[in-house]
Amino acid sequence: MSTETQKETLGFQTEVKQLLHLMVHSLYSNKEIFLRELISNASDAAEKLRFEALEKSDLYEGDSDLKIRISFDKEAKTVSIEDNGIGMSREEVIDHLGTIAKSGTASFLNNLTGDKSKDSQLIGQFGVGFYSAFIVADQVDVFTRRAGAAITDAVHWSSRGEGEFTIASTEKAGRGTRIVLHLKDGEEEFADSWRLRSLVRKYSDHIAFPVMMEKEAMPSADDEEETKDVKQAPEFESVNSATALWTRSKGDVKDEEYKEFYKHISHDYSDPMTWSHNKVEGTLEYTSLLYVPEHAPYDMWNREAPRGLKLYVQRVFIMDQADQFLPLYLRFIKGVVDSNNLSLNVSREILQKDPNVDKLRSALSKRVLDMLSKLAKDTEKYAAFWKEFGQVLKEGPAEDYANKEKILKLLRFASTHTGNTEQSVSLEDYVSRMKEGQEKIYYVVADNYNTAKSSPHLEIFRKKGIEVLLLTDRIDDWMMSQLFDFEGKSFQDVTKGELNLGEVESEEEKKQQEETAKQLESLLERLKPVLEQRVSDVRVTHRLTDSPACLVLNDYDMGMQMRKIMEAAGQKVPDTKPIFEVNPEHPLIVKLDQEADEARFADLAMILLDQADLAAGGQLEDPAAYTTRLNKLLLELSA
Ligand code: ADP
Ligand code: MG
Numbered sequence: 001m002s003t004e005t006q007k008e009t010l011g012f013q014t015e016v017k018q019l020l021h022l023m024v025h026s027l028y029s030n031k032e033i034f035l036r037e038l039i040s041n042a043s044d045a046a047e048k049l050r051f052e053a054l055e056k057s058d059l060y061e062g063d064s065d066l067k068i069r070i071s072f073d074k075e076a077k078t079v080s081i082e083d084n085g086i087g088m089s090r091e092e093v094i095d096h097l098g099t100i101a102k103s104g105t106a107s108f109l110n111n112l113t114g115d116k117s118k119d120s121q122l123i124g125q126f127g128v129g130f131y132s133a134f135i136v137a138d139q140v141d142v143f144t145r146r147a148g149a150a151i152t153d154a155v156h157w158s159s160r161g162e163g164e165f166t167i168a169s170t171e172k173a174g175r176g177t178r179i180v181l182h183l184k185d186g187e188e189e190f191a192d193s194w195r196l197r198s199l200v201r202k203y204s205d206h207i208a209f210p211v212m213m214e215k216e217a218m219p220s221a222d223d224e225e226e227t228k229d230v231k232q233a234p235e236f237e238s239v240n241s242a243t244a245l246w247t248r249s250k251g252d253v254k255d256e257e258y259k260e261f262y263k264h265i266s267h268d269y270s271d272p273m274t275w276s277h278n279k280v281e282g283t284l285e286y287t288s289l290l291y292v293p294e295h296a297p298y299d300m301w302n303r304e305a306p307r308g309l310k311l312y313v314q315r316v317f318i319m320d321q322a323d324q325f326l327p328l329y330l331r332f333i334k335g336v337v338d339s340n341n342l343s344l345n346v347s348r349e350i351l352q353k354d355p356n357v358d359k360l361r362s363a364l365s366k367r368v369l370d371m372l373s374k375l376a377k378d379t380e381k382y383a384a385f386w387k388e389f390g391q392v393l394k395e396g397p398a399e400d401y402a403n404k405e406k407i408l409k410l411l412r413f414a415s416t417h418t419g420n421t422e423q424s425v426s427l428e429d430y431v432s433r434m435k436e437g438q439e440k441i442y443y444v445v446a447d448n449y450n451t452a453k454s455s456p457h458l459e460i461f462r463k464k465g466i467e468v469l470l471l472t473d474r475i476d477d478w479m480m481s482q483l484f485d486f487e488g489k490s491f492q493d494v495t496k497g498e499l500n501l502g503e504v505e506s507e508e509e510k511k512q513q514e515e516t517a518k519q520l521e522s523l524l525e526r527l528k529p530v531l532e533q534r535v536s537d538v539r540v541t542h543r544l545t546d547s548p549a550c551l552v553l554n555d556y557d558m559g560m561q562m563r564k565i566m567e568a569a570g571q572k573v574p575d576t577k578p579i580f581e582v583n584p585e586h587p588l589i590v591k592l593d594q595e596a597d598e599a600r601f602a603d604l605a606m607i608l609l610d611q612a613d614l615a616a617g618g619q620l621e622d623p624a625a626y627t628t629r630l631n632k633l634l635l636e637l638s639a
Contacts, residue, residue, distance in 0.1 A: 004156060007168035012098050012159075015105045020131050020161055022112075026119055027135055031187070033269065034132040035070075035196070036203035038081045038179055040264050041130060042068040043207045045085025045177060047317035049147050052086065054316070054344055059147040061175055069212045069236065070200065072191040077183045079190055084176040087146040090155045090167065097130060097142065097157055098165050111298045129267065134161035136190060137181035143170065144177040197239050206245035206261040208315075210238035244315055246289040246336050250277050262291050265310050266334040270294045273385060275335075276371040284359050285340035290333055290368055292375070296388040300332060307331040309364075312338035313346065324351050325361050329395040329407075330368050332388075337364065362402065369406045376410060379424075386412050386423060394475050398482040408486050413469040414449060416458065421449045425469065427486045435466055437503025440492040441485075443469035445477045445561045451617040456547035457494040463545050464504055468494060477562035495616065497555040499543045513542045516584045523582070523593040530602045531580055531609055541581035548586040549608045551578040551616055560616060580609060603629045 012020070027033070046066040053059045069082045088096065112119050133140045138160055145154035154172030159165035172178075181190075189195055193216060200211050215235040245253060245261045262272040272291040279287045290309075299305035308323030308331075315338060325337055341356040351357050372393075376382045386393075396407040408427055415425040417433065430441060442461060446452035452470040461468050471480065483491050517540040527538045535551075544550060553559070557576045558566075566573050582589050588608065595601040610626040613619075620626050 004168040004170045007166060009164055009166045010094065010098060011164045015109060016098060016131070017163060018109055019105060020134060022119065023131055024134055024161070026116060027132065030269075031135045032190075032199055033203070034135050034137075034181075035079075035081075035190075035199045036260075036263070037129055037132045039068060039070075039200070039204045039207060039211060042081060042083035042085060042177070043204075043209055043264075045083050045087070046209050047085075049084075049086040049176075051317055052147070056148070059175075061147070063174075067210045067212055067238075068207070070196055070239075071214060072193070072196060074188075074191045077188055077191055079181045079183065079196070080178055081181075082176065082178040084174055085147075087149070087176045088144045088155065089146045089149065089153075090169070092146070093142065093144060093155050093157050093167060098159075107299055107302070131161075133179065133181055136183055136187040137161070138184045139182035141180040141182075142177060143172055143180070145172040145175050147175045149175075200239045203260055204264075205240045206257055206264065207240055208242065208244040210242040211240045212236040213239050244312075244338075246277065246287050246338060247315060249279075253277070258289075261289070262334065265336060266291065266293065268293055268295075268297075268334070272334075273381065274371060274375050276367055278367060280363070284356065284363065286360060286363070287338045288335065288364055288367060290335035290364065290371065292371065292385065292389075293332060293334060294384075294388075296332060296392075300392065309334070310336045311342075311346075312336060313342045313344050314338070314340055316344060318342075318344075318346060319348070322348075322351065324348075324357050325364050326368065327361070327365055327396075327400050329392055329399050330365065332392060333368055365400060365403060366406075369403055369410070372410050373406070376426075382412075383422070383424060390423060391473055391475060394473065394479045397479060405486075408483070413443075413471065414452075415467055415469050416453070416462065417467045425467075430467060430469065431487060431489060433467055434489070435464065435504050438466060439489065439502045441469070441489050442466060442492050442494050443471055443480065444494050445471045445480065445559050446617050447561065447564075448472050448617075454615070455495070455617075456544055456550040456612070456615050457552070459545040459547060460499065460501070460543040461494065464501065466501070466504065474561075474565060477559040477565075481559070481562070493553075493559065494543075495551075495560070496553045496557065499541065513540075516540065516542075520582070520584050520589075520593065523589070526601065527580070527582075527605055530605050534577060534609060535580040536577040537579045539579060539581055540584050542584075543581070544583035544586070546586075547583060547612075547615065548588040549580060549582045549612045551609075551612045551618075552581055553578055560618065580612065582608075600633075603632065607633070 046068070049059060050066065053064070063084060066084060070080070071082070072079045140159055140161065142157040143154060144157070145151070151173055152169070152171050154170045156168045156170040157165060158167075183190055193213065197213060200213070204211055213236065215237050245257060258275055258277070259271050262275065263269050266272075271294060273294045275289065275291045277287075277289045297305070306321045308321040309325050310320055311318045311322035311325070322337075323331075326333055337360065339356070339360060341360075342351075342354060346354070372385070375385055390412060393407065393410060396410075397404050400407065411427060412423045413425045413430075414421055414423050415430065417430075418425060427441065434441075444452050444455050444457060446455060449470060449472050452472055458468055471477075480491060480493065485491065520540050524538050524540065531538060541550070541552075554576070557578075558574060563573050588604075592601065592604050592608070595604060607626065607629050610620055
């Protein structure tokens with residue numbers, strides 16, 4: 001028994017305490033996952049050692065046979081998980097197992113709702129890790145020695161998972177980490193060979209290192225006698241298949257195995273939505289296994305949040321979160337890329353310069369887009385995908401010019417055709433429904449679905465039965481400003497420019513419109529000076545059927561939504577005035593034309609302008625003036 005020195009007691013960081021409490025209480029129904037988490041960590045530790053040993057082979061200390069060993073003691077009610085991986089120094093133990101919460105813990109905790117079932121789903125996404133040991137154990141001991149450190153420089157960490165832990169220096173002959181779980185009363189079932197073996201097979205079969213367990217003794221009478229007399233060294237055998245999953249051929253890997261592997265690499269414990277596994281040979285040689293998660297991570301909008309793939313070179317783990325291999329708009333993809341073209345000593349800096357990285361990035365982007373196109377064939381599944389990741393994908397057309405067409409096909413919109421808020425219409429659907437003679441893809445952008453749907457600009461489209469896409473996400477105005485056409489059909493914001501429905505309107509209709517416009521010329525001349533301050537022009541329109549007037553922008557003006565976003569962000573926006581369009585058929589416009597009293601004419605004109613502004617989702621600059629004018633007219637009406 002070695003003596004322990006430099007023993008101290010430290011408190012867990014507040015966030016760690018909260019996390020521990022939450023985990024123990026919300027994961028109770030899925031407690032067996034602790035084993036997967038600890039094996040996953042042991043495997044990470046073995047990979048890290050192999051990586052560091054590329055440059056410093058001494059770290060192997062003559063033992064390069066990396067493995068994980070699980071043992072148990074029924075009497076003592078303990079289960080141990082041991083690895084001969086990289087191990088931890090005293091500082092590392094303190095940092096990783098106690099004081100510094102995993103990055104993102106604080107923001108994770110802020111996302112909790114207090115609703116048990118929702119929160120336990122969230123914790124699944126967050127990844128439970130080492131602390132899951134406390135779901136089944138009321139005391140956890142960690143004995144660890146970093147590879148290369150002296151035998152006397154080992155560390156013993158111990159905690160009951162409440163508020164604090166102790167840490168002491170000790171001796172450990174073998175490098176790496178041994179974790180001893182003292183099972184809680186009622187959790188004795190885990191100190192059992194059959195139970196542990198089946199859990200290893202269920203959750204950790206894909207681990208690239210052998211997971212060893214003591215060979216079952218043959219229950220023959222002779223054997224029993226023998227073991228009583230001579231104490232034999234136990235024989236161990238591997239319980240898992242111990243080959244890196246992505247190196248196996250597709251046909252040999254079961255769906256369940258793909259799912260478990262996903263959980264191992266993503267620290268997510270929900271199943272993935274779909275995946276794509278590819279082996280490519282030739283000048284660019286790589287294997288990739290890419291997953292679409294089921295849920296967006298809570299930090300998807302945090303630019304600093306870790307993202308990227310796990311990078312391997314010739315099956316040797318190189319780094320986590322290598323973010324050079326996928327564009328930003330695909331940041332939600334998890335997975336592994338194993339390259340044969342990169343050198344084993346790549347660093348993040350080298351990655352930035354290596355031309356193979358660009359090639360891989362473009363190949364992997366295509367893989368992901370193909371995987372999504374495939375997913376899109378299942379409408380229901382794709383709808384679920386779109387809900388989670390649609391907004392991120394909308395960054396794609398601008399970021400990834402080469403794949404623009406592919407990305408456009410993956411976009412989904414709400415539209416006047418479906419009559420519900422669901423974003424389910426693809427551009428291909430839209431084009432297939434275009435009216436004879438229709439040349440453009442029409443859309444409107446607004447803050448919300450109702451404003452978009454009831455926009456006066458849609459009136460003529462409704463009358464003609466032309467579909468209009470209804471865009472309401474914050475990113476939409478910006479995204480549309482990056483798009484020009486889809487399959488040769490240009491995009492047209494219905495609130496911009498002069499309305500031209502092309503051949504959907506007959507020559508006769510066009511002629512008649514010109515006539516009515518002529519008749520209202522004097523009205524336009526009267527309106528211009530009255531509204532001059534706020535509009536750049538006044539003209540007659542035939543885009544309206546029910547509303548008296550509307551506001552439109554010039555084709556190249558910044559859209560209303562983008563304007564608002566930029567203003568809110570304190571940015572300067574160009575000072576452009578909209579165009580005021582009046583509906584010659586509307587009784588209010590006819591009445592306005594006949595109004596002889598100039599003061600009343602001006603009031604009515606201003607009210608119509610303010611209303612057009614409101615209908616477009618705008619905010620009145622002077623709402624009080626609007627109300628005063630309106631009330632004046634109402635009083636006259638009742639007089
Ligand atoms: P994660 O695996 O997501 O990083 P964990 O909570 O599972 O989070 O583990 C926290 C950290 O503790 C790991 O990142 C690692 O640095 C360290 N660690 C855990 N188990 C081991 C081990 N067996 N060997 C070496 N380091 C370990
Ligand atoms: Mg872990």
